[in-house]
Structure formats: structure tokens, C-alpha cells
Amino acid sequence: MNAQQQSSQDEPIIRFEHVSKIYNVKGQEVRALDDVSLEIRRGAIYGIIGFSGAGKSTLMRMVNALETPTSGKVYVAGEDVEALRRRGLRSLRKNIGMIFQQFNLLESKTVFDNVAIPLVLNHEKKDAIKKRVDELLEFVGLSDRARSYPAQLSGGQKQRVGIARALATKPEILLCDEATSALDPDTTEQILKLLGRVSWELGVTILFVTHMINVITKLCDGVAVMEHGRIVEQGSVLDVFSDPRAEITRRFVSTVIPDRIPDSIVEKLKKEPHPGTLIRFRLRAKAATDNMIWQIDTGFKVKTNVMFASVTELQHVVLSVIILKIEGDPEEIKRVTAYLDAHEVEWDEVKI
Amino acid sequence: MLDAFFKELGTSTSQMALCANQTLYMLFVSLFLGSVIGIVLAVALVLTNKDGILRNKPVFFTVNTIINVVRSIPFVILMVFIMPFTKMLVGTRIGTTAALVPLTVFIAPYLARLFENSFLDVDKGIIEAAQSMGASTFQIIWHFLLPEAKGSLILSVTTGTIGLLGATAMAGAIGAGGVGDLALTYGYERMNFSLMLFTVIVLIVFVQIIQSVGNHFAFRTRNR
Incomplete structure (x- = not known):
């Protein structure tokens, strides 16, 4: 809600400007990203689709500085990520939650403690943490599992915990890295519905990287199609998928729209x-x-x-x-x- | 009754108590010191290796080499080799307390290797999640690496303790006393086979206990 009241509403919350990433593998140059420019507006649910190795995860990881571009600029909420990085990653990353394909929960901690971790890292007070975690577990529908360990949960429940944990610090942006790729179709549907609520109810901007087109058609409103480190097509999901231009987009689309x-x-x-x-x-x-x-x-x-x-x-x-x-x-x-x-x-x- | 039993074995209750006391003292003090040093070394290795969050080739190379060098020296030789260092540290070359120095120097790199493996088993994704939350390096170690590796670390300590028990027996050679010394000087040199057999049985039982306790705590942290 806060996000929408801000004056910089029209400014894209994430902006990639001519971003390239070049790796040196045994003396050979590998271009993981090749001059990528992309804008994601505040409150959007934006999908990036591509096969593995297309560079989509690398691109997303630049938003919270887990990766740095070789050249080009990344802006989050109008600020240069590189500059933010120098001032302190904490302030940048507090504003960006992230969920993963393999959930990445701590097996040694309860659901409650897993969700509490980002708050503990921020040195927040015990009762404030308790209040916030209860609220989050309520939101994701896992209040009754607070004392369980991740090993006792199903894949869908684990991802709910992941979402609750990612939202703990009230971020403006949620990064989803193949977040439903390890789940069955029914569970995927439930998680997508939950992410929909994250967007509508909390106003969080969602960036979702996946190779599964179903996720994009069900959840996202904007999409970028990536291949070999480049964006080959981008726009609204409806425009891109109803009239795919690039061969790779056609291949993706043909699986959902025969x-x-x-x-x-x-x-x-x-x-x-x-x-x-x-x-x-x-x-x-x-x-x-x-x-x-x-x-x-x-x-x-x-x-x-x-x-x-x-x-x-x-x-x-x-x-x-x-x-x-x-x-x-x-x-x-x-x-x-x-x-x-x-x-x-x-x-x-x-x-x- | 116990007195009669030990007398039959050619020793006495007070001597047995002293030996057990010396062994346990050597074992636990050097285990504690070795674990602390081992954890520090292992964390240094894991953080600075080529996939580590503080990737640093010189530091990794140095720590790695030191561990390898110390681990190449058999304990009996290590003991006499570092005697000047021992004297500098505790003021004497012989006795139970003096044995603590070589025992610690022996067990620390051994534990460091075992701990390193325990840490490497922690899913890389957990560390990435920690970074995405903006955790500092210390927070990553304290809140993510250590809790996630806990079960495996306990098993590593268990393995280390049993290895260390063997080393304490050899420490008898520099007058450290202990159960191993008892078996050698009273059992072997006086050809008292029943005493030797007794100490062997005691050691077997002791090792079983250490392993069972280790397993118990390791699985309690893992299987919740």
C-alpha cells in the first residue's frame, strides 16, 4: 500500500540498463547476459521465461546484488544497485525478499524460527518478532505448523514458509527463482494463488523467473522471453503470447496454446x-x-x-x-x- | 570387593582411579581446545575456498597446507618433535599437562578436516538464502552454517574423540600416565596379561559409550 502512495509511482521499481555479464571459463569468454535492458513497473507481477542457461536467473540475481553486471546498470527504486552495494547490502536486501526452487529452509529450525530469521538478523525485539511471525504464518495459512520442522512439511507447505520468510521484513520486491518448479501442478496452483495475494493485498512487486509457461500465463501480467543471454521478446503476457514473434516464444506458447x-x-x-x-x-x-x-x-x-x-x-x-x-x-x-x-x-x- | 579385584590384577583401586583420571583429563581438555581451534580452521577453509563467500586463495592455501603438514606427522614423532614448543607453553616437557600440547596440536587439524566436510555438506542454497536476507559473514556462520551442520559436527567430534583416545595411550611415553600407560608398563612389561586384557576391555566399552552418546545427540538434532 505504501508503495503506491509514493511520489515516484511512475518510476519503474526495477530497471536494467544495457546489462551484460561476461564470464571467463578457461580463457574463453562466455556471455551470460548480452546488453539486456528491461523496466518493471511498481506493483507488477513480471515473468522472465527461458530455458536453463538463458541467463534469466543471473539477471534476477542482479536485483539483490547476488550477481554483479560486467557492464551496464541496475536500478532498484530509482537507486543504483552498485552504489547501494557499497553503502551496505543490508538496507538493499531488506527491501527485497527471495524464494527458491529448493525452498532453502533451515532443516535445524522450526517453521517459526525459519520465518523469524530475517528479523533476528535485524536485531528486532523478541515480542515484535513473535507478533510479526504469527501474522505471516496466518497470511500463508500455516499457523498450526509453527512448531513443526521443515522435514515434516510437504513441498507446498515448505514454499509457504519460504514466502513467509521472504516477506518478514516487509519488502517491496519479491524475487521468485523457479519457485514452483519442484512442485506438482495442484500445489503450483495454490502457491501461485498465494503469490497473487502477495501482489494484490500487500502491493509487493513480483519478479518470477521460470521455464514453465503455465506459471507465466496464470500469474504474470508482463513477460520477457530470454534466449542466449538476450531478451528476444517482451511486453504484456497477452500481447506476447497471443502473437508470438520469436521462434522460442512460439515453442513455449505452443505447449499451452496448441x-x-x-x-x-x-x-x-x-x-x-x-x-x-x-x-x-x-x-x-x-x-x-x-x-x-x-x-x-x-x-x-x-x-x-x-x-x-x-x-x-x-x-x-x-x-x-x-x-x-x-x-x-x-x-x-x-x-x-x-x-x-x-x-x-x-x-x-x-x-x- | 573392587580392591580385591584390582589387587588380583596386580594393581590397586587408587592407581586405577589415577589412570582413569589422567586419561579423561588429557582427553577432554585437548578435545575442547582442539575443537575450538578445529572449528576456526574449518570455517576459514570453507569461507575462503573457491566457492566460498570470502574466496581468498592465499588464506585457503596457507591454512590447507598447515593442516596437511601437521596431519602428516605421526603422533609419537609429533610429541617429541614439538617438545621445545611444549616447554615454552607449559614450562615442562613431560607429564600429563605437557601431553596436552601435542594432543591438541594433533587433534585440531584432524577435527578441522572433519568439520570442513560437515560444513561442505550444508546446502549452498541455504547460504544463498542467508545472503539474500542481507546476513553478515558472522551471521551466516552463526545463524546458518553452524546450526545446519550441528548433527554432522557432533559425529565429527565423536570420531575425533576416539582417535584422540588412541593418542592419549601413546602420551604415556612422555610420562603422561593414563590407561594406555598402565597397559604398557604394568601389563606388557610385567607380562601381566590379565591386566592388559582388562584395560583393553575398558577401552572397548569406553569407545562404545562415546560412539553411542555421539550418535544419540547427532540424530536428535537431525531427525526432528
Whole structure:
């Protein structure tokens, strides 16, 4: 709540400016990050997706100075991380919580003591710690497990403890490093819901690094796609995933939004003497979905046949992908595509 | 009854009590001093190694080499080799108290190695979590490294104690007394086999007790 009242509301809370990271491995230069620039606005739930080795974790770790850039600048809440680092990591890191894939809880301490640790490190008073920890355990729904040890908890419960611990010092930013990648789908869903509450109820900005696109579609509002140390695509989740441009984004998106003709139909089409032209449409709910095919059928001298169709909900917007086989005179098909362009329908031709 | 038993063995209750006392004194004093030095050395190794948070090649190399050098010297030789140092420190070369010096010098690097392994077993992620909270180096050691390694450290101390018990027997050679000395001078040299057998049994029982106590506390910290 405080975060939103601040005057610097429009200023991005995290800003990467031309950040590069170069490692020297046995005399060979390895570019882990290559001129990355990215802005994350206050209160956002921002996802960074990429396969392992894409540099996404390295990028995130620069926010709390666990990694330092070889060149470029990182700003948190308008301040240069490098300058903050020199003044003292404590003040910087107190404002940034972090949760991990393997939870990283202390096995030797109870749930209560695990959550209390950041407060103990800050030398806070005992009763203040007790009050805050009880509050946090209540928030994550683990009040009854305060006296348990991590070994007695399920993966989902452990991550709840991790979240409570990360929030103990009331940070403005929460970094999530593959935080749901070790959890089953049901538990992942619960943790994502909890992170949603962290965002809505506490106004915490969340930066989530993952290789799982489900997490991004369910939780995030902004996304950056990374490959080989570069950001290949970025924007709102809806824009990026409804119309993926980069090959890697298409690969990620195709796992949640099917957009390919099944192999058996492809085989059949290949055998046909007149395969026609295959056009793939990507439609958002508000577009002229209901009568587009009818328009083509009646307005042009072509024959259409639906080869594939899928409907997916993304960020409360319905996305449909339809692949239409259009047979007819090449000139007539060109008129169809011109008509699509005129109506701003996203389409591309599918080659088999 | 006890008096009669020890008399039968060719010794006396008071002598047995004295020997046991000397052994326990040597064992626990040098164990305590060795553990403190061992922990310090082990922490230094873990912090300064190539993945450590205070990565420092010269410090790591120096500590590592010292430990290796001291550990290469057999205890019997170490004992006489450092006699001038012993004299400087406690004012005498012989006797139970004098034996504490070589025993500590012997056990500290041994424990340091065992402790180092215990610390290396602590998940790197825990240290990263500690750093992400802004913990200082001291806080990382005190609040994360030590508690997480506790069970394993207790087992290391147990192993060290048993190794040290063997060394205290050899300390008899510089007049330190103790159970080992009893077995050698009264058992072996006077060919009193039953006394030797008795001391061997006592040592076996003692080692069993140390190991059981160590396991008990180690598992209590681990399996909660």
C-alpha cells in the first residue's frame, strides 16, 4: 500500500540498463547476459521465461546484488544497485525478499524460527518478532505448523514458509527463482494463488523467473522471453503470447496454446493432389470471430475447411487459433488475405 | 570387593582411579581446545575456498597446507618433535599437562578436516538464502552454517574423540600416565596379561559409550 502512495509511482521499481555479464571459463569468454535492458513497473507481477542457461536467473540475481553486471546498470527504486552495494547490502536486501526452487529452509529450525530469521538478523525485539511471525504464518495459512520442522512439511507447505520468510521484513520486491518448479501442478496452483495475494493485498512487486509457461500465463501480467543471454521478446503476457514473434516464444506458447495441425491430418493433407492454402488465424475474443469464416465462404469464390481449432483463455481473454484450408484460384486467395489484412486479423500461412 | 579385584590384577583401586583420571583429563581438555581451534580452521577453509563467500586463495592455501603438514606427522614423532614448543607453553616437557600440547596440536587439524566436510555438506542454497536476507559473514556462520551442520559436527567430534583416545595411550611415553600407560608398563612389561586384557576391555566399552552418546545427540538434532 505504501508503495503506491509514493511520489515516484511512475518510476519503474526495477530497471536494467544495457546489462551484460561476461564470464571467463578457461580463457574463453562466455556471455551470460548480452546488453539486456528491461523496466518493471511498481506493483507488477513480471515473468522472465527461458530455458536453463538463458541467463534469466543471473539477471534476477542482479536485483539483490547476488550477481554483479560486467557492464551496464541496475536500478532498484530509482537507486543504483552498485552504489547501494557499497553503502551496505543490508538496507538493499531488506527491501527485497527471495524464494527458491529448493525452498532453502533451515532443516535445524522450526517453521517459526525459519520465518523469524530475517528479523533476528535485524536485531528486532523478541515480542515484535513473535507478533510479526504469527501474522505471516496466518497470511500463508500455516499457523498450526509453527512448531513443526521443515522435514515434516510437504513441498507446498515448505514454499509457504519460504514466502513467509521472504516477506518478514516487509519488502517491496519479491524475487521468485523457479519457485514452483519442484512442485506438482495442484500445489503450483495454490502457491501461485498465494503469490497473487502477495501482489494484490500487500502491493509487493513480483519478479518470477521460470521455464514453465503455465506459471507465466496464470500469474504474470508482463513477460520477457530470454534466449542466449538476450531478451528476444517482451511486453504484456497477452500481447506476447497471443502473437508470438520469436521462434522460442512460439515453442513455449505452443505447449499451452496448441496451434499445429495434428500429425495424422498433416499426413492426409500431404497425399491430396490439391492441398490448397492453409491459413492460421489467431483471434482474440473481441475480433470478428463469429462470422469471419462465413464472410470468406460467401464473399469469395473459395472453398474452406477447418483443419484445426483451439480455444484457450489467457488473462481472462479468450484466444482461438483456427487453421483453415482454402481452395480456389490463387488470385482469389490473395483477395481473401487482403480482406483479412484490412480487418486486422492476425494470420500466417502454414507450410506442411 | 573392587580392591580385591584390582589387587588380583596386580594393581590397586587408587592407581586405577589415577589412570582413569589422567586419561579423561588429557582427553577432554585437548578435545575442547582442539575443537575450538578445529572449528576456526574449518570455517576459514570453507569461507575462503573457491566457492566460498570470502574466496581468498592465499588464506585457503596457507591454512590447507598447515593442516596437511601437521596431519602428516605421526603422533609419537609429533610429541617429541614439538617438545621445545611444549616447554615454552607449559614450562615442562613431560607429564600429563605437557601431553596436552601435542594432543591438541594433533587433534585440531584432524577435527578441522572433519568439520570442513560437515560444513561442505550444508546446502549452498541455504547460504544463498542467508545472503539474500542481507546476513553478515558472522551471521551466516552463526545463524546458518553452524546450526545446519550441528548433527554432522557432533559425529565429527565423536570420531575425533576416539582417535584422540588412541593418542592419549601413546602420551604415556612422555610420562603422561593414563590407561594406555598402565597397559604398557604394568601389563606388557610385567607380562601381566590379565591386566592388559582388562584395560583393553575398558577401552572397548569406553569407545562404545562415546560412539553411542555421539550418535544419540547427532540424530536428535537431525531427525526432528
